[in-house]
Amino acid sequence: MTELERVPPGVDPRVPSSARVYDYLLGGKDNLAIDRAIGDKLLSVAPDTRLVARANRLFLMRAVRHLARQGVRQFIDLGTGIPTSPSVHEVARKVSPACRVVYVDYDPVVRLHAEVLLASEPGVAGILADVRNPPEIFKDPHVTGLIDFDQPVGVLMLAVMHFVLDAEDPAGIIGQFRERMAPGSHLVLSHTMAESEPQAIRQLTMATANSPAQTQFRTHDQVLRLFDGFEMVGPGLVPVQDWRLQSDEEPAVPLMDEAPSLRVEGGVGLLK
Template sequence: MGTWDPGILGRVRIDPNRPSPARVYDAFLGGTHNFAVDRSVASRIVELVPEMGALARANRAFLRRVVRWAVARGVRQFIDLGSGIPAEGNVHEVALAADPAVRVAYVDVDPTAVLYARHLLTDEPHTVVVQGDLRDARSVLNDPDLLTLIDLGRPVGILMFAVLHFIPDGPVLDALLRDYREAVAPGSVMAVSHASGGLHPDAMARVADLYSRTGTPFVPRDQARLAALFDGWELVEPGVVHGADWHPEPADEPLDVAAASLMLAGVGLRP
């Protein structure tokens, strides 16, 4: 990937005084593509849930395992929804290491994330970066840039990592899940990681309150509620589990029980 040039921030309208979930997550990962307001929110969340940094890294590890698993099953294209700010071990890096023919579309509504991604992925011909709202699946899937790279008539990996917990229950969530499912070919994969109250329900409730005061809803869900989001998909064994327990690998960073309980994950196959 290319080298980051801070000067390109002046090319788009970005409010450095309003926290962004993408930039807060970047702060959890120890990234530098965030502002003081994002680091302040991240620090307050870590005070409530000290395991958050380890949890963010575990989420990235789950992403890598899912991508390798999907490529091994024959999936050669991915749509990463709510992709956030590029970090080490991105989808295309993992996928292309397994098969150089893989294509990846990154989609995010946050202009900061899109700006960084487009700059850093300029020299990656097998990727495209789309600014779009994952809640409007039809608009995302009909984006002309996405369609230059992704063939919806063939199996695709729909990836939603640490993003659905920012969408409350209701018709918007129901519609987006239905639209993505109906748009992709049989043999496609949907992978989701999601915040859970786990062993810290009171702390996660305070995290939800903190996000709400920044204008962003935050809805942790339990195992049953997350499993329900896979309606129309065939859940892959072992089903909806703690993210660290989904096909773990020896090199994964170990998580204690309390940290592991805060993230649920699942993968579904489109029949």
């Protein structure tokens, strides 16, 4: 069976997908040749990118666990990507089985996998929607059925906002979520940084130009401004491999000996 035969209707195998590239970097198998080509170009100049992708997943797990321990029982995972275990609902439900999760992505491949994975999971749903269109997300029946914005919610934007170009107003998108969020809610965000090695930036920019995976690199200060209205938790906005809280139970195991070529920073913001 060829890769083309496994592509759901509506997917163009000539167009890369950020979710599938990320899946490839994490060692997954749900990707196409075009996605692997981009991943390989990036790995050729930033061979530690697989470690950074893994560090980003560990950051997500630590942040979700922290939110659940703070009493957050509902989560919206925006740009969720190909399902990878442990998923958000698995991490959150280890703290409280009452946690509810809506996974959001605009990639049909992600939706297909989510439908299979979540078919027998009450209180968990996956929807096909774009982070650039918050009103579409807010009115989706799965969101209205599972998420109560009058209660604290965890809004997760892991490695997604760097695909939202400046002209698409990333701060305004986050602002629309912030306006709906109750006090005690949290924003969890990670982002590819302009402080990355120039060669890695150049290679990734060339490989993804004019595609849905086109990346907007931003400086530390620019990403920090995306947290406007939130109070930073723990170490603030730091490289994802360095984000942890004193309450984290697992030992600190360094993933890399030196700063990676592709820098990804993450942070958690609390809405008071």
